[in-house]
Amino acid sequence: MADPSTYRPSPGSIPDAPGVYKFRDAGHRVIYVGKAKSLRSRLNSYFADLAGLHPRTRQMVTTAAGVEWTVVSTEVEALQLEYNWIKEFDPRFNVRYRDDKTYPVLAVTLHEEFPRLHVYRGPRKKGVRYFGPYAHAWAIRETLDLLLRVFPARTCSTGVFRRHGQIGRPCLLGYIDKCSAPCVGNVSAQRHREIVEDFCDFLAGRTEVMIRRLEREMAQAAESLEFERAARLRDDLGALRRAMEKQAVVLGDGTDADVIAFAHDELEAAVQVFHVRGGRVRGQRGWVIDKVEEMDVPALVEQFLSQFYAEQTELAEQAPDGGSPVPREVLVPSLPPDADALSEWLSGLRGSRVRLRVPQRGDKRALADTVARNAEEAFAQHKLRRAGDLTARSAALAQLQEYLGLDSAPLRIECVDISHISGSDVVASLVVFEDGVARKSEYRRFALREAATEGDVAAIAEVVRRRFARYLAENTGHTENTGSTGHTEGAREREGAPGIDAETGRPRKFAYPPNLLVVDGAGPQATAAADVLAELGITDVAVVGLAKRLEEVWLPGEPEAAILPRASDALYLLQRVRDEAHRFAIRYHRQKRSRRMRTSVLDGIPGLGQARKTALVKHFGSVKKLKQASVDEIAQVPGFGTRTAQAVHAALAGEGTETEGESQT
DSSP: OOOHHHHOOOGGGSOSSOEEEEEEETTOOEEEEEEESOHHHHHHHHTSOGGGSOHHHHHHHHHEEEEEEEEOSSHHHHHHHHHHHHHHHOOTTSOOOOOOTTSOEEEEETTSSSOBEEEEOSSOOTTEEEEOOOSOHHHHHHHHHHHTTTSOOBOSOHHHHHHHHHHTOOOHHHHTTSSOOGGGTSSOHHHHHHHHHHHHHHHTTOHHHHHHHHHHHHHHHHHTTOHHHHHHHHHHHHHHHHHHHHSOBOOSSOOOEEEEEEEEOSSEEEEEEEEEETTEEEEEEEEEEEOSSOOOHHHHHHHHHHHHHHHHHHHHHHSGGGOOSSOSEEEOSSOOTTHHHHHHHHHHHHTSOOEEEOOOSHHHHHHHHHHHHHHHHHHHHHHHHHHTOHHHHHHHHHHHHHHHTOSSOOSEEEEEEEEEETTEEEEEEEEEEETTEEOGGGOEEEEOOTTTTSOHHHHHHHHHHHHHHHHHHHHHTOOOOOOOOGGGTTOOOOSSSTTBOTTTOSBOTTOSOOSEEEEESSHHHHHHHHHHHHHHTOOSOEEEEEETTTTEEEOTTOSSOBOOOTTOHHHHHHHHHHHHHHHHHHHHHHHHHHHHHHTGGGTTOTTOOHHHHHHHHHHHSSHHHHHTOOHHHHHTSTTOOHHHHHHHHHHHHTTOSOOTTOOOO
């Protein structure tokens, strides 16, 4: 794999201008396309310390062998060029919001002599009008069943249509008045097309016109004493109103909008879109995607809008009868940095002005909250789908036993991950999975001091030594201070059976060993962990390393990696365990770094360690308020005397006002 420093461009050679860039691998294939307001700033961020990069970004830059860029004059041009390149090269690390068979639509074949209404999945075709997408095919069929009473259009296939025309007898729908039976000449082609066009008008939102027309015809029939026809029209009105109730009324102003929401974590994101046309929710879509870079909600909004609407516009050009897929208004949870450029680009796709905004109050805000709840639910379901599948979990554990040559299935798996930035604030996480399910109450975190400057291999060894030294101590009745922080610090020995707390009757924090220990890294990390276990005399714990580059599984002392099948449940489980450890380590690292930055102004004051610094900031709420405190007020903080308070007050008196970046806790 390439070292990013080997192909890093000279910082001075990268233009400080908007543009689009491509990363290529050793085979000169494009593996990632991105855009930036400033190419210099964005590209330099990829060549920072690898340990601080997002896991997917780290995998991308170590897979790449070169980078190139194209300068453009405006951000709108950058949006268009980025989409064109993604479509042309189909890079493996780019997310594609593609439509697939998940979302059926209602198709009306207007190009045929006798148009047909039917459920459809697949690419758009010319001469066909589409309504939807719908969440489920049964929702289309249910709507059709209600509306065919009022709009008795053809729904049969071409073969069925011709066969009944040959035998001269309509199908069952023709006998129960849910089809006008054009196959046997009950209505002319012109009359049948009028029925279909009325159906399209109704689904397009012109419902009130249709309701008023039927009410007027019903009244005229009653005045003419045509009671049977009036009763039939009354039933038709009831069917239309029931069909309208199926499409939830959300806004009363004929709003034409898409409402978009996201739910995400460090590694994945779920997006949900509600399509509102004529004030009603006409369709719903959702995706769950991997995040290639560390992205917040504004960045996710920008990525989604630029890809989704460009692709939908291309599909609409293949089937021009369906109208523009870009609505008059796009409601998002947060505006991206280049909101004006995005709005201008969307307006160009639509051919008229498109508003991009965040709803603040009223019905639109309530609908946005509903979409957000749907996104969160979809994300939770995605996370639980395979984790909650007992069959998949059992298969994963059985496959791990087979692939790794274990004596038994690894019912308890622990994973260690290290997080730091250039060797500062080095921390580690230890997460636990039992029967393939996360046991968050068993998670532990460590602040590393001894191995902080010696690299990840030494850090992994320190964590493993501390974790298993505590395990041995708790099972032999002799505790020792391992120096771990958070949940593991300051534990006391209690009388009772080995591994059991006599006071609570519960297992102690490190009472049970794992069947499988996973470390984030390749062969050196796995070997270091195995050496520590051998040093402690522990022989019943298997060790593997999981490298992020190609998801290779490394066994201690082996010269080559064991590559598990990419689609296997075993590899999926190892990835989930590793990613969870990475998430937990990053969160702890950010907490420590934030705490250190808040108290950095107190560095160098005699007699003031990290614990006292934290106590001061916590007591006063911020460094700014601490600077305004008197000596007597500082001395009231637990653990502070008059002399220490005077030293703090004197040191802060010359610091001036609070610097930018300090915040209240």
